[in-house]
Amino acid sequence: MPFIALLLGMFAVATAPPLILLADVPPFALAAWRLLVVALVLLPFTVGRALRDVRQLSARELTYLVASGVLYGVHFGLFNLAFQHTSKESVVVLLGAQPLMAAAIGALWLKESITRKMLAASALAIVGLLIFVWHDYHFDQSNLVGDALVLACGVAIVLSYSAGRKLRPRMSLIGYLGALYTLGGITCLLMAVAVGDALFGYGGNQWFWLGCAILVPTLLGHSLFHYVVKYVPVFYVNLTILGEPILALLLMYLLRERYDVFRESSLSPAQLLGGLLLLGGVAIGLLAGRKPQMAEASP
Numbered sequence: 001m002p003f004i005a006l007l008l009g010m011f012a013v014a015t016a017p018p019l020i021l022l023a024d025v026p027p028f029a030l031a032a033w034r035l036l037v038v039a040l041v042l043l044p045f046t047v048g049r050a051l052r053d054v055r056q057l058s059a060r061e062l063t064y065l066v067a068s069g070v071l072y073g074v075h076f077g078l079f080n081l082a083f084q085h086t087s088k089e090s091v092v093v094l095l096g097a098q099p100l101m102a103a104a105i106g107a108l109w110l111k112e113s114i115t116r117k118m119l120a121a122s123a124l125a126i127v128g129l130l131i132f133v134w135h136d137y138h139f140d141q142s143n144l145v146g147d148a149l150v151l152a153c154g155v156a157i158v159l160s161y162s163a164g165r166k167l168r169p170r171m172s173l174i175g176y177l178g179a180l181y182t183l184g185g186i187t188c189l190l191m192a193v194a195v196g197d198a199l200f201g202y203g204g205n206q207w208f209w210l211g212c213a214i215l216v217p218t219l220l221g222h223s224l225f226h227y228v229v230k231y232v233p234v235f236y237v238n239l240t241i242l243g244e245p246i247l248a249l250l251l252m253y254l255l256r257e258r259y260d261v262f263r264e265s266s267l268s269p270a271q272l273l274g275g276l277l278l279l280g281g282v283a284i285g286l287l288a289g290r291k292p293q294m295a296e297a298s299p
Contacts, residue, residue, distance in 0.1 A: 007240075009220075010282075013222065013241065014221075016213060023202075023209035026192070027080030031188035032189040032197075034210075035073060035181050036188075037214045038218050038219045038223075039178065039182040041219065042177060043178065049174050049175040052175070053171040053176070061166070064166050065171075067160075067163055068159075069180050069183020070184070071160040072156075073183065074153075082153065083146070098157070099122050099125070102233075105159065121281045122285070124284065125242050125281030128276070128279070161237055164226060165234055173226070173227050173230075242278060249271075253265040
């Protein structure tokens with residue numbers, strides 16, 4: 001079940017970049033809407049269980065919960081902002097650092113072992129990333145702020161998932177999701193208000209695509225990742241996320257004739273090769289991690 005959930009989560013989360021571009025909503029407002037609406041949708045199912053779960057947590061575990069939610073919101077907000085300060089090619093390249101961060105933090109904090117198969121899977125995936133963007137990527141000093149934001153987003157989400165891995169054995173899935181989306185959404189709302197992002201006044205098409213971004217990559221995709229993190233080392237969750245930009249760019253390429261915002265999207269044979277190598281690295285990593293860790297989960 002976790003193996004299937006990871007794959008479904010990857011495909012669902014991959015719809016986020018094209019939906020974000022179609023929605024054209026300010027970055028922190030977009031993040032606040034995505035998380036808070038999901039929190040409200042889940043509220044009738046989560047509030048009672050979340051309160052019971054929280055009462056059972058120690059003071060240290062409560063700190064982990066708050067930190068996980070805040071870092072989750074920071075990830076959402078800063079990742080949207082990064083696209084305004086760097087190129088999508090830089091984002092793709094720098095995402096390659098995320099599973100390596102996860103392996104390091106997992107080993108230092110969660111005592112998760114680093115195996116040769118994990119390193120091999122990461123190496124193949126990162127080679128695929130480099131091939132995918134090699135033709136278009138160039139170093140630009142003006143992108144340094146955006147590049148730093150992407151790396152900060154990676155650290156934030158890895159730490160959030162790591163805290164979640166500590167908490168999930170002590171909390172129900174529905175209780176954890178309710179707390180996480182609420183805390184993350186409040187964090188993004190405060191950031192939106194602080195920078196002056198407009199929360200209302202969008203057009204009908206913007207609301208429609210924003211709704212799609214809330215339902216598919218957020219409610220479905222990210223919730224699946226939070227389900228899996230109880231059973232799977234954080235490395236595998238973050239390795240799977242590497243498939244997101246490749247699948248997202250493929251989707252934008254396929255939609256380039258239909259929507260003007262994707263008109264400049266292209267896909268060369270080299271990019272196809274790089275994408276296949278990256279997805280191959282993800283597949284190797286997931287198959288290597290499927291046993292014994294994933295076998296511990298029950299449907």
